[in-house]
Amino acid sequence: xxxxxxxxxxxxxxxxxxxxxxxxxxxxxxIYGRVVYNGEPIGVRGTGEAVQLQLYQDGYELRNPIPxxxxxxxxxxxxxxxxxxxxxxxxxxxxxxxxxxxxxxxLRGTANVDVPVTPFYTLSNVxxxxxxxxxxxxFQINEVAGGRDIEYVMILVGKTSFVDDVSYTARLDINDVxxxxxxxxxxDLTNNADFNSGRAxxxxxxxxxxxxxxxxYSQVVQLR
Amino acid sequence: xxKSSIFNVLLLAGGLTCVSSCSDFLEREPDEILTDDQxxxxxxxxESVLANFYGRVTWSQHIGxxxxxxVLDEAGKSDGGPDNIQNYDNAxxxxxxxxxxxxxxxxxxxxxxxxVITDTEKQVYEGEVRFLRAWTYFNMARGLxxxxxxxxxxxxYQGGMDITTLQYPRSTEAGIYDYIIEECDAVSAMLDEEKTxxxxxxxxxTALMLxxxxxxxAGSLANYNNKMSSPIRTxxxxxxxxxxxxxxxxxxxxxxxxxxxxxxxxQLQLNKPDDLExxxxxxxxxxxxxxxxxxxxxxxxxxxxxxxxxxNIPGSHAExxxxxxxxxxxxxxxxxxxxxxxxxxxQIRDNQGNYIFYDDPADAFxxxxxxxxxxxxxxNAVFKGTPVELQAxxxxxxxxxWQTIAGQPGERDGQGRLITSSNGPNRSNEQYINKTxxxxxxxxxxxxxxxxxxxxxxxxFPRFRFAEALLIAAEAAMELGQQPVAVGYINxxxxxxxxxxxxxxxxxxxxxxxxxxFAFEDHRxxxxxxxxxxxxxxxxxxxxxxxxxxxxxxxxxxxxxxPNDGKYVFDRLTFSNSLHPRFFELRxxxxxxxxAWQNAxxxxxxxxxx
Numbered sequence: 133x134x135x136x137x138x139x140x141x142x143x144x145x146x147x148x149x150x151x152x153x154x155x156x157x158x159x160x161x162x163i164y165g166r167v168v169y170n171g172e173p174i175g176v177r178g179t180g181e182a183v184q185l186q187l188y189q190d191g192y193e194l195r196n197p198i199p200x201x202x203x204x205x206x207x208x209x210x211x212x213x214x215x216x217x218x219x220x221x222x223x224x225x226x227x228x229x230x231x232x233x234x235x236x237x238x239l240r241g242t243a244n245v246d247v248p249v250t251p252f253y254t255l256s257n258v259x260x261x262x263x264x265x266x267x268x269x270x271f272q273i274n275e276v277a278g279g280r281d282i283e284y285v286m287i288l289v290g291k292t293s294f295v296d297d298v299s300y301t302a303r304l305d306i307n308d309v310x311x312x313x314x315x316x317x318x319x320d321l322t323n324n325a326d327f328n329s330g331r332a333x334x335x336x337x338x339x340x341x342x343x344x345x346x347x348x349y350s351q352v353v354q355l356r
Numbered sequence: 357x358x359k360s361s362i363f364n365v366l367l368l369a370g371g372l373t374c375v376s377s378c379s380d381f382l383e384r385e386p387d388e389i390l391t392d393d394q395x396x397x398x399x400x401x402x403e404s405v406l407a408n409f410y411g412r413v414t415w416s417q418h419i420g421x422x423x424x425x426x427v428l429d430e431a432g433k434s435d436g437g438p439d440n441i442q443n444y445d446n447a448x449x450x451x452x453x454x455x456x457x458x459x460x461x462x463x464x465x466x467x468x469x470x471x472v473i474t475d476t477e478k479q480v481y482e483g484e485v486r487f488l489r490a491w492t493y494f495n496m497a498r499g500l501x502x503x504x505x506x507x508x509x510x511x512x513y514q515g516g517m518d519i520t521t522l523q524y525p526r527s528t529e530a531g532i533y534d535y536i537i538e539e540c541d542a543v544s545a546m547l548d549e550e551k552t553x554x555x556x557x558x559x560x561x562t563a564l565m566l567x568x569x570x571x572x573x574a575g576s577l578a579n580y581n582n583k584m585s586s587p588i589r590t591x592x593x594x595x596x597x598x599x600x601x602x603x604x605x606x607x608x609x610x611x612x613x614x615x616x617x618x619x620x621x622x623q624l625q626l627n628k629p630d631d632l633e634x635x636x637x638x639x640x641x642x643x644x645x646x647x648x649x650x651x652x653x654x655x656x657x658x659x660x661x662x663x664x665x666x667x668n669i670p671g672s673h674a675e676x677x678x679x680x681x682x683x684x685x686x687x688x689x690x691x692x693x694x695x696x697x698x699x700x701x702x703q704i705r706d707n708q709g710n711y712i713f714y715d716d717p718a719d720a721f722x723x724x725x726x727x728x729x730x731x732x733x734x735x736n737a738v739f740k741g742t743p744v745e746l747q748a749x750x751x752x753x754x755x756x757x758w759q760t761i762a763g764q765p766g767e768r769d770g771q772g773r774l775i776t777s778s779n780g781p782n783r784s785n786e787q788y789i790n791k792t793x794x795x796x797x798x799x800x801x802x803x804x805x806x807x808x809x810x811x812x813x814x815x816x817f818p819r820f821r822f823a824e825a826l827l828i829a830a831e832a833a834m835e836l837g838q839q840p841v842a843v844g845y846i847n848x849x850x851x852x853x854x855x856x857x858x859x860x861x862x863x864x865x866x867x868x869x870x871x872x873x874f875a876f877e878d879h880r881x882x883x884x885x886x887x888x889x890x891x892x893x894x895x896x897x898x899x900x901x902x903x904x905x906x907x908x909x910x911x912x913x914x915x916x917x918x919p920n921d922g923k924y925v926f927d928r929l930t931f932s933n934s935l936h937p938r939f940f941e942l943r944x945x946x947x948x949x950x951x952a953w954q955n956a957x958x959x960x961x962x963x964x965x966x
Contacts, residue, residue, distance in 0.1 A: 180443060195958075196951045224586075224942070224965045281585060298442060298896060298939065305897075343586025345942040345965060 165245035175349035177296035178204025227348035275311035396470035416449035417878040419664035446948035483546030501595035528593035533574035540567035556654035565820040568612035575605030610832035636730030661812035683792035686906040692728035733795035753915035783932035896939030905931035
């Protein structure tokens with residue numbers, strides 16, 4: 133019996149003594165940030181790694197960026213090592229004017245960064261409500277950079293707090309809208325299984341500038 | 357004592373081995389590595405190297421990989437649980453094969469140096485491999501845009517060398533298409549004009565077809581990319597061709613296609629004018645007496661066979677346990693026109709929303725474009741002499757409403773009437789049951805034993821056929837404003853399909869015609885990309901008629917005492933195994949560059965959206 137115990141001891145000693153020799157500690161420092169216009173975070177699609185920023189660090193042989201995923205409320209978070217980083221938006225990605233100016237981030241522990249962008253349009257005065265079996269929305273379109281047609285605006289209702297042009301249970305697209313106007317629309321949910329289940333519902337509105345890969349969204353509102 | 361005797365034995369054995377093996381062990385001739393002299397002294401050896409190259413040039417959608425038919429809007433996956441794909445990968449059908457290009461260049465170098473074969477023989481081999489190289493570049497370009505062109509260079513790296521001399525920058529997108537076109541021009545003069553056996557090898561017409569296809573791709577990229585509200589391009593032109601080049605490319609495409617149409621030994625196959633459906637099936641899927649296919653990936657038993665038939669054959673006709681891995685979807689079926697109606701929707705409800713009753717489910721597909729029957733097995737259509745039964749369940753008339761009953765595959769009711777066919781369709785996660793309401797016909801082999809695992813099928817996969825020359829010519833002529841020419845070419849294809857001729861041609865007509873003519877032939881994805889329509893057709897909207905996958909389920913009517921008893925009705929349903937609509941985003945127009953390539957060669961610039 134003693135012999136067997138000794139045999140068990142051997143791998144245990146190996147296991148204890150072999151850890152930590154050649155491994156880095158996991159990074160502990162965090163960059164917190166927001167993608168903002170006029171200090172307001174921009175709502176985007178938060179699923180499917182749709183909107184990304186890129187972190188570069190100079191001084192190494194290879195220059196592959198670290199992707200930073202932007203959440204649907206326009207915030208992002210990256211846990212990396214201390215150091216000086218360059219943060220840029222991804223080429224042609226996001227509902228804003230493509231501008232690949234660098235934001236320098238000096239990371240010592242934590243850093244808070246605002247990445248300023250210029251959207252083509254913004255959405256304001258967003259009202260989302262549920263009355264009976266219809267979801268009603270009204271909002272105003274404001275031109276910022278402009279110069280592009282509006283492909284469509286959409287009213288989206290989802291069954292989770294993640295709502296965008298891919299994750300939704302009901303969607304209404306409105307075409308031929310112009311900036312400065314107030315848009316109203318309502319979605320009939322009478323036959324919608326997620327509405328009839330009586331569980332929570334969430335909603336937001338979005339606008340797709342022509343020729344951009346992403347829409348700009350309002351913040352998600354819980355309908356019930 | 358004991359220990360030392362073992363030691364002695366070991367020592368003795370070691371000594372003996374050493375003495376007796378001091379032969380030519382290290383001086384043997386390798387029997388798996390051949391020198392250039394050995395290869396290029398023998399036509400059979402040269403051809404086996406060539407065969408290796410031919411075996412390495414099948415990419416993206418083809419019958420060797422049925423799953424790839426389900427990622428677009430042609431077929432649905434039915435071999436078990438649902439498909440979760442929500443968007444397209446950044447490396448979707450990406451080709452980056454500089455290993456093959458290097459091997460081809462090594463072949464060229466040795467071929468040109470050899471003195472064993474005559475110059476005329478050399479010329480044909482050279483033409484063939486240069487064609488395969490151009491085809492490889494073409495497959496890279498349509499996914500990635502301009503990529504480094506290395507010419508005939510065989511790179512050789514020795515330690516201490518300046519590596520930057522081996523790093524080539526990306527060519528422009530126009531540049532890579534120009535290179536392909538030039539190579540095809542050069543090669544078409546070197547190759548024979550005769551047809552090849554089973555169209556398996558390249559000849560002059562294959563090279564001209566690649567030229568026509570490359571030119572029409574480049575022309576439509578130059579044209580339609582610049583019509584987008586935000587054209588996709590890079591600063592250096594690696595992606596994006598300027599609009600003024602479009603006309604030149606269209607002219608090249610028209611000229612090359614016309615040369616094939618007017619001078620080649622191929623023609624639009626019309627061996628069975630009385631049975632146009634059968635005729636179309638034979639034109640694409642039967643090798644004997646084929647007059648249409650110019651170049652194909654050929655398969656041959658034993659050794660080179662393909663499993664497409666084994667995996668996708670209807671259960672009622674299966675010869676092995678495999679069956680029904682995928683089925684064409686309603687989106688494709690409805691894109692086939694009626695003989696006299698360009699709207700191909702299947703009539704399942706009348707104006708009041710009531711069911712339309714059919715005596716035979718096959719009647720719902722009467723008067724369709726003959727290519728539908730030649731490409732898709734519709735309910736009750738005949739395959740290998742017997743009808744393929746497809747029935748999802750029964751519609752029972754009870755208390756003034758239709759009740760839907762579905763059973764286990766093959767189950768019958770108390771009166772002995774079939775509930776659900778053993779073929780399906782149903783909406784389950786079960787394997788071996790159809791889920792779309794249709795089976796493949798194109799590329800499904802009718803030969804005995806072709807659907808067994810042990811043998812598989814000898815079906816070929818055509819890459820170029822005569823109909824494409826006609827449709828390239830029609831498209832190029834339409835873009836060049838030569839309406840009568842375009843109408844003439846497109847109507848040849850439509851006439852062979854038994855549908856009404858057109859009096860004018862628009863881009864939408866070309867899109868429609870290519871969609872149905874070339875279903876399952878690896879055109880759809882690349883076509884919609886070059887016309888910049890992919891993000892419109894596959895818009896990711898739930899229940900969209902084009903992005904969502906749809907199925908058509910036939911039901912037997914059980915309404916005793918009414919005239920409709922025993923007839924058939926259809927329900928149009930979302931295809932249960934594609935959970936999400938297809939969503940093609942702007943970033944998908946070009947594959948992403950793998951960052952490892954950029955690490956190895958910093959001169960490679962990234963693609964847009966990357």
